[in-house]
Amino acid sequence: MAYIPSLQLVPRALNGDLRAIARLLTRAETGTGESRAALDEMFRRAGRAHIVGITGVPGSGKSTLVAKLAATLRTTGRRIAIVAIDPSSPFSGGSILGDRIRMGDLAGDPGVYVRSMATRGAMGGLASGTLEAVDVLDAAGYDVVIIETVGVGQDEVDVARAAHTTVVVSAPGLGDDIQAIKAGILEIADVHVVSKCDKPDANRTIADLKGMLALGLSMAPPPAPGRERWVAPVVATASLRDEGIGELAAAIDRHHRFLDTSGEIDARRKAINERRMLKACEEILRREFERHQNAKVSGLLQQIDARSLSPHAAAGKLLAQMHIEMHSGDNG
Amino acid sequence: MAQESGIRVLIAKVGLDGHDRGVKIVARTLRDAGMDVIYTGLHRTPEEVVEAAVQEDVDVIGVSILSGAHMTVFPRILNSLKERGADDILVVGGGVIPDDEVRQLKTIGVKEILLQDTPPDAIVEMVRRIVAERGAR
Numbered sequence: 001m002a003y004i005p006s007l008q009l010v011p012r013a014l015n016g017d018l019r020a021i022a023r024l025l026t027r028a029e030t031g032t033g034e035s036r037a038a039l040d041e042m043f044r045r046a047g048r049a050h051i052v053g054i055t056g057v058p059g060s061g062k063s064t065l066v067a068k069l070a071a072t073l074r075t076t077g078r079r080i081a082i083v084a085i086d087p088s089s090p091f092s093g094g095s096i097l098g099d100r101i102r103m104g105d106l107a108g109d110p111g112v113y114v115r116s117m118a119t120r121g122a123m124g125g126l127a128s129g130t131l132e133a134v135d136v137l138d139a140a141g142y143d144v145v146i147i148e149t150v151g152v153g154q155d156e157v158d159v160a161r162a163a164h165t166t167v168v169v170s171a172p173g174l175g176d177d178i179q180a181i182k183a184g185i186l187e188i189a190d191v192h193v194v195s196k197c198d199k200p201d202a203n204r205t206i207a208d209l210k211g212m213l214a215l216g217l218s219m220a221p222p223p224a225p226g227r228e229r230w231v232a233p234v235v236a237t238a239s240l241r242d243e244g245i246g247e248l249a250a251a252i253d254r255h256h257r258f259l260d261t262s263g264e265i266d267a268r269r270k271a272i273n274e275r276r277m278l279k280a281c282e283e284i285l286r287r288e289f290e291r292h293q294n295a296k297v298s299g300l301l302q303q304i305d306a307r308s309l310s311p312h313a314a315a316g317k318l319l320a321q322m323h324i325e326m327h328s329g330d331n332g
Numbered sequence: 333m334a335q336e337s338g339i340r341v342l343i344a345k346v347g348l349d350g351h352d353r354g355v356k357i358v359a360r361t362l363r364d365a366g367m368d369v370i371y372t373g374l375h376r377t378p379e380e381v382v383e384a385a386v387q388e389d390v391d392v393i394g395v396s397i398l399s400g401a402h403m404t405v406f407p408r409i410l411n412s413l414k415e416r417g418a419d420d421i422l423v424v425g426g427g428v429i430p431d432d433e434v435r436q437l438k439t440i441g442v443k444e445i446l447l448q449d450t451p452p453d454a455i456v457e458m459v460r461r462i463v464a465e466r467g468a469r
Contacts, residue, residue, distance in 0.1 A: 001417065001418070001420055001469065002420065002469060003467075003468050003469045004469075018386055018387065018416075019386060019389075019416075019417065019418060022386060022387055022388070022389035023389055023469075025389060026340070026389045030338055088368075089363060089364070091364075092363060092364045092365065092366045093366045094362065094363035094364060094365060094366045094367045094368065094369065095363060095368045095369065096359050096360070096363050096369045096371060097368060097369065097370045097371070098370075098371050098373075100370060100371070100372050100373070100384060101371060101372065101373030102373075104372075104373060104375075104376065104380070107376075107377075107380040107383060107384070108379070108380065108383065113387055114384070114387055115387055115388060116368075116370050116388060118368050
């Protein structure tokens with residue numbers, strides 16, 4: 001397939017042409033200006049898929065779990081797309097994307113699309129083009145789009161502002177009940193998974209998580225009248241033995257129904273869109289900053305160096321100058 | 333961040349061949365050259381490799397073979413790419429392969445064959461060169 005402009009890829013991708021979908025995903029990932037209009041069009045066509053985020057520490061079994069989960073969801077006839085994220089090297093910018101290694105069993109099923117993405121310096125557990133990629137797959141007709149984050153630490157929680165349903169995977173043997181009550185990643189779970197439950201210390205991890213959740217429930221304010229409360233279930237899985245996968249699929253589907261019946265889905269969508277807009281602002285700002293690097297920025301840097309201007313005041317000046325430029329139509 | 337190349341490479345092991353030390357070194361070398369490297373793991377079929385390459389929209393498929401099955405595996409990969417209308421994806425082989433079979437493989441469409449004594453820098457240069465020759469897409 002020779003070079004095809006992004007806008008011409010859109011109708012082909014909407015028709016399910018795999019190569020067109022793949023190419024649009026590449027353009028979403030690299031974030032070229034040429035692809036902007038096409039990705040905007042895919043956004044307009046998207047909005048039907050259930051977006052499921054899977055997150056957890058490195059080595060907690062996310063990829064293996066995602067493969068099993070996708071196969072289980074497929075039995076209902078739904079088409080599944082997976083966006084699997086692995087880290088970029090902070091030194092070379094390159095990456096080794098190995099999530100597919102665990103997903104070999106999904107090969108040959110035309111109802112499953114697996115795509116690996118590198119973080120490219122983005123923090124928070126996602127790659128910068130992740131949500132545009134989700135739009136492409138959503139608009140192309142995949143019913144469930146699973147985002148598998150990079151292996152995260154304690155507070156990389158962006159996925160909760162990217163997915164409708166967030167699954168947090170905890171592996172046995174990594175911490176006690178104090179870890180479980182700390183702020184951060186455990187708080188974003190709509191569904192908890194304790195993976196590798198064929199290991200002997202899994203029961204302890206399940207008990208710690210359930211204890212944490214019970215504590216949270218007793219202290220949480222009661223839900224608004226007429227609103228039900230979602231209680232995040234703890235699902236024990238052992239992917240290699242196919243244990244707990246059906247329960248996980250059921251919990252995810254139950255959460256999806258809860259979002260719809262409770263009206264919570266609107267709040268989630270709004271939160272996702274708000275974050276996307278903020279990220280887009282940051283991106284535009286960073287691009288403008290780099291564009292002005294040699295002229296305006298370096299002038300201001302001299303003043304900061306001489307301590308006649310604080311970094312904060314310099315940022316204000318730079319923004320004011322950009323604002324004037326953008327409104328005089330000279331925004332390159 | 334340095335993202336000078338933007339080149340995507342799928343690295344695969346095909347069939348009953350568990351020798352993956354070389355393929356890991358190649359993956360690491362390309363990573364350190366700033367490329368995104370998708371590794372499929374062991375024991376894939378040629379058709380699975382092509383399916384993954386299409387989904388991942390890679391520039392290059394690199395297949396490491398040390399089992400001696402190269403005269404079976406590469407034709408199947410090339411055919412499968414054609415069937416999917418994806419024969420613009422460049423195919424490169426690596427391993428221990430006799431010289432006359434290297435010539436045959438290149439004749440049927442394998443872009444390059446890297447033999448066992450290829451230094452890492454040469455791998456990086458080769459990938460950059462064949463992607464540049466193919467042009468933008």
